Amino acid sequence: MAGLAAAFGAGAMTNSIAEIDDTDCVLVIGSNTTGQHPLVASKIIRAKEKGAKLIVIDPRKIPLTEYADLFIQVKPGTNVALINGIIHILIEKGLIDEAFIRERTEGFEELKQKVKEYPAERVTEVTGISKEVLEKAALLYGQADKAMIFYAMGITQHTTGTDNVKSVANLAMVTGNIGRPSTGVNPLRGQNNVQGACDMGALPNVLTGYQPVSDPGARSLFREKWNLSLPDTPGLTLVEMMDSAREGSLKGMLVVGENPMMSDPDTQHVKESLEALDLLVVQDIFLTETAKLAHVVLPASSFAEKEGTFTNTDRRVQRVRKAIDPIGQSKPDWQIISELAREMGFTGFDFDSPEEIMKEISSVTSPYAGITYERLDKGEVLHWPCPDENHPGTPFLHEKEFPRGKGKFFALDYIPPDELPDSEYPYILSTGRIPFHFHGGSMTRKIDVLNQEVPTGYVNIHPEDAKKLGVAKKEWLKVSSRRGEISIQANISTEVKPGIVFIPMHFSECAVNTLTNRKFDAIAKIPGFKVCAVNIKKQDRKIQGSFQ
Amino acid sequence: MKFDMVLTTCPFCGTGCNFYLKVLGEKITDVLPCKTHPVSQGELCVLGRNAYKFIQNKNRLTKPLIKKGDDFIEVSWSEAYKQVADGLLEIKKNYGSDALGVLSSAKCTNEENYLIMKFTRGILGTNNLDHCARL
Numbered sequence: 140m141a142g143l144a145a146a147f148g149a150g151a152m153t154n155s156i157a158e159i160d161d162t163d164c165v166l167v168i169g170s171n172t173t174g175q176h177p178l179v180a181s182k183i184i185r186a187k188e189k190g191a192k193l194i195v196i197d198p199r200k201i202p203l204t205e206y207a208d209l210f211i212q213v214k215p216g217t218n219v220a221l222i223n224g225i226i227h228i229l230i231e232k233g234l235i236d237e238a239f240i241r242e243r244t245e246g247f248e249e250l251k252q253k254v255k256e257y258p259a260e261r262v263t264e265v266t267g268i269s270k271e272v273l274e275k276a277a278l279l280y281g282q283a284d285k286a287m288i289f290y291a292m293g294i295t296q297h298t299t300g301t302d303n304v305k306s307v308a309n310l311a312m313v314t315g316n317i318g319r320p321s322t323g324v325n326p327l328r329g330q331n332n333v334q335g336a337c338d339m340g341a342l343p344n345v346l347t348g349y350q351p352v353s354d355p356g357a358r359s360l361f362r363e364k365w366n367l368s369l370p371d372t373p374g375l376t377l378v379e380m381m382d383s384a385r386e387g388s389l390k391g392m393l394v395v396g397e398n399p400m401m402s403d404p405d406t407q408h409v410k411e412s413l414e415a416l417d418l419l420v421v422q423d424i425f426l427t428e429t430a431k432l433a434h435v436v437l438p439a440s441s442f443a444e445k446e447g448t449f450t451n452t453d454r455r456v457q458r459v460r461k462a463i464d465p466i467g468q469s470k471p472d473w474q475i476i477s478e479l480a481r482e483m484g485f486t487g488f489d490f491d492s493p494e495e496i497m498k499e500i501s502s503v504t505s506p507y508a509g510i511t512y513e514r515l516d517k518g519e520v521l522h523w524p525c526p527d528e529n530h531p532g533t534p535f536l537h538e539k540e541f542p543r544g545k546g547k548f549f550a551l552d553y554i555p556p557d558e559l560p561d562s563e564y565p566y567i568l569s570t571g572r573i574p575f576h577f578h579g580g581s582m583t584r585k586i587d588v589l590n591q592e593v594p595t596g597y598v599n600i601h602p603e604d605a606k607k608l609g610v611a612k613k614e615w616l617k618v619s620s621r622r623g624e625i626s627i628q629a630n631i632s633t634e635v636k637p638g639i640v641f642i643p644m645h646f647s648e649c650a651v652n653t654l655t656n657r658k659f660d661a662i663a664k665i666p667g668f669k670v671c672a673v674n675i676k677k678q679d680r681k682i683q684g685s686f687q
Numbered sequence: 688m689k690f691d692m693v694l695t696t697c698p699f700c701g702t703g704c705n706f707y708l709k710v711l712g713e714k715i716t717d718v719l720p721c722k723t724h725p726v727s728q729g730e731l732c733v734l735g736r737n738a739y740k741f742i743q744n745k746n747r748l749t750k751p752l753i754k755k756g757d758d759f760i761e762v763s764w765s766e767a768y769k770q771v772a773d774g775l776l777e778i779k780k781n782y783g784s785d786a787l788g789v790l791s792s793a794k795c796t797n798e799e800n801y802l803i804m805k806f807t808r809g810i811l812g813t814n815n816l817d818h819c820a821r822l
């Protein structure tokens with residue numbers, strides 16, 4: 140979310156999902172919405188049926204394209220060039236919001252000069268998209284009164300991910316599509332409580348509500364509340380922790396409800412890192428691939444066995460309620476942490492319920508200051524910021540002002556993806572989610588009906604490439620990159636363009652992260668695992684297994 | 688027998704649909720959509736509709752485990768806590784706080800993420816704290 144924070148001063152969805160109902164145009168970029176956020180997709184489709192325009196930008200012919208007024212099948216990793224090209228046309232055709240640019244933003248002149256370097260001819264060469272399509276996109280988005288942009292991992296999981304996000308922020312601001320209902324720039328968060336985990340400061344550089352650890356004022360607020368002192372220099376990110384563990388400077392890790400063995404790029408590296416630790420403790424509901432490497436495994440309870448709140452992707456805080464007692468001797472994570480803290484001899488963890496914890500959160504986190512279980516249980520719809528108990532919450536942000544004051548335009552250059560195909564690795568591999576399975580698969584693969592739908596992994600390969608390689612559907616292929624190789628069954632599909640292959644990320648028996656690229660985006664530190672170069676060979680040996 | 692309908696939030700994607708868990712005795716037997724929720728509006732996707740099935744899966748971990756050699760053995764909570772507490776404090780004493788790191792989770796509640804944050808910064812004394820949102 141570093142890109143949005145740089146442009147606006149805040150890194151969350153600017154508008155709420157319910158506002159899709161009244162928008163005039165939806166632009167979806169790098170999000171396989173029907174697969175990752177199915178009910179957001181249904182809302183988009185319903186808005187479309189009511190007359191809204193729909194533009195889809197994606198390297199793959201994802202299901203949502205069937206409903207699109209315009210589908211832009213862009214070459215992977217070329218979004219900045221594409222959007223620069225569209226902004227260039229918007230300026231030329233006078234489809235920009237000059238009053239908004241003047242009053243609410245800064246840096247427009249630099250952007251204007253920069254996009255002059257992106258005339259349609261150059262953009263077509265880089266992105267593979269024709270001038271007519273670029274113009275149509277500019278007209279559909281630029282002529283709408285209220286237009287919403289949605290994006291997901293498809294644009295952030297690139298070595299240039301932060302630029303991609305700044306680029307969509309540029310597009311929204313030149314047209315004044317921000318700070319009003321049914322507009323905005325809206326990152327769709329993957330897992331249910333990613334937003335909440337960030338809000339609660341489960342990050343190396345910030346406390347709750349994005350208060351920097353380097354800020355003495357913020358630290359003293361927490362020090363007084365906790366009676367504990369706080370470290371002041373930002374810590375290591377997940378990828379950096381893995382590197383330090385392998386080098387030997389990080390000795391012990393506590394991993395709660397995560398399975399980095401499945402969700403991180405470069406599985407082998409993660410395994411070596413975790414194995415190098417003196418102490419690995421894992422709290423989870425299943426014995427995941429990561430838990431198997433642990434010295435101690437603590438059994439956690441599922442969402443149905445505890446009270447609490449989740450904050451979904453549009454900043455809405457919602458209740459989780461206990462339906463049954465914890466299974467076996469498992470305990471909710473909040474209870475495990477509290478008891479462990481007491482075992483270590485510390486006070487300040489004597490909570491009897493999550494509601495008490497929420498009271499402490501509200502007292503140190505201004506966006507959550509007005510959020511109480513009582514209000515949530517009455518059915519109030521509360522999107523943060525909700526600064527006091529009478530505040531109705533904030534469905535859309537930046538109405539009068541951005542947190543950083545003026546919105547900032549960034550003049551961006553197109554930077555080619557970090558690893559381009561060559562003669563040794565001639566295909567571009569892209570990864571992502573598919574409907575029916577979720578992230579590392581540790582929860583969803585336990586559900587039989589879901590496994591019957593899509594029981595194992597596959598590689599999507601265009602018919603032309605399949606013909607070149609002489610492979611048929613379900614035949615086994617060896618897919619290799621500079622980092623490793625996997626065996627996987629072929630699925631012939633026009634969902635991808637020739638030269639590009641797609642592997643979903645859910646299956647441990649053919650874990651695509653064995654292949655992907657660890658070099659990460661310098662600012663957001665999201666590994667660039669949407670684009671990497673691979674080679675494909677047919678395999679002779681027969682392997683047992685089935686699919687579809 | 689206990690019969691309950693418990694309104695809660697879907698644990699899968701960030702859309703945040705709400706649904707009812709139908710509880711019969713000590714078993715969750717079904718998921719029912721919620722009509723009044725502004726996003727779900729009485730609908731759920733295939734993940735949400737099946738959200739109850741993994742909860743009572745036979746492979747759920749039910750006891751703390753400690754590794755002995757290549758295998759895990761079941762232990763009591765107090766034994767497990769002691770091993771974790773001693774292990775963390777020893778690393779902190781010998782190598783300093785920044786030799787420790789914590790991964791929190793986008794599957795945990797806000798309250799849990801907050802406590803993990805408090806534990807990591809206040810007790811372990813490090814900012815080596817992250818979760819998988821970047822990924």
Ligand code: SF4
Nearest residue numbers: 709716717718719720
């Ligand atoms: S749907 Fe109709 S038939 Fe089925 S249980 Fe309800 S009332 Fe009875």
Ligand code: SF4
Nearest residue numbers: 697699700704732735
């Ligand atoms: S029901 Fe489906 S769309 Fe709704 S939150 Fe759950 S996974 Fe997401």
